Amino acid sequence: MSHTLSNPEGLHDPVPFGYSHLAETSGELVVVAGQYASDEEGGVAVEDFAAQVELAFAHLGRALRAAGLEYRHVVRLGTYIVDHDTEKLAILGERVNALWEGRPPAQTLLGVAGLALPGMLFEVDALAVRG
Template identity: 40%
Template sequence: MKHSFIIFILIYAFNAKAQSFKNPESLFDPTPYGFSHASSVKTAGELIYISGQSGGLGKEHLLSPDFRTQPKTALENLNVILNSYQLKPENVMKITILIVDHSSEKLKIWEEEISKVWKDKSFPASTLIPVPKLALDGMQIEVDAVAFKAY
């Protein structure tokens, strides 16, 4: 029994250090903008590639004309997929955000919404790409991700 407990503690400690996020002090602090400069994984596991999630709600993919609603919904959709793998936002290592007609106002909304999901500010690495249009009329944002599940 004692050995089982020690093995459990070692596995927990190993997995707890599996992911790391870096923001070197010589670079600007990206956390107010909802991302980290880099992320890494140091253990065996599974990479999960998540296709772009839009701000479309439910199976009907209802798109609100309100920009704030779409990032919030896209992040909720991302979370549904993470949950299907028994993962949390903290398991996301990299995200790419596509925003139609990007502006500083839309960026501020994105930063506010992502901060509600990554409350501890351990943001994944991130790339934001302004685009003129997405796949469907009315889509204003799309977020794809790469997540890691440690074994």
Template identity: 40%
Template sequence: MTMGVSAATTANENDRELTIVNPQNLYDPTPNGYSTAVIMPRNARIAYISGQGGQDGMGALSPDFAVQVKQAYANLRTALDGIGAKPDQVAKLTVFVVDHDMSKLEVLTKNVKEMFGEALPAQTLVPVPKLAIDPMLFEVEAVVVLD
């Protein structure tokens, strides 16, 4: 993963890594667990991972938001393993949060930083009134560069 701070960074066509760009003249999003932009390598194969909720291996959902978020990221890690990818190959996350409020950001940021470290993907948080299954409070989907 290449880290960038330039507003004019472009990906080298021979580079097989993601390039993270956080322009200096924009708000620094890294304390909140994401990057402003991620450039994918030219001719990369892309995988899309469907939304992963907080269900455990038996399909059970905890009523606790923090437990669901932790499990959803564990499920995302399992999905990445299943396609032979690592967290630093994730270019973009979209997260869906039921009844979002600012108190949930700390939980989200902690989990994203634990999984991705310094290689923070681009990310969008979408507050929603509900998800596919009523007890679901959180879901995360990913765009992944395979090679």
């Protein structure tokens, strides 16, 4: 099965960080790399946790649209929260339920001590299926 790696317009250039935003297979699977509240240069754009969740999911949507997909095509999310607690879980749950209209995909949430860059509090990756 062949695949194509790409970096959609409007998302920061991830190559200096060692990854690509999208991996599309010749079949039906599309893998979206971890999206976070990045600015145009790949730095962290906002400090607030809720704002980071919002921006990370906006970037996820942009990556999906670049592959011709929408949120509804996502079958699995991986979410990562620095210093996870129930307040942060509620913020995440609210955003996911709004985007997926109460029918969220499978999800694994990991509470972590830190993420790739200083100031990152949240990251989300996704597996989507065409069709």
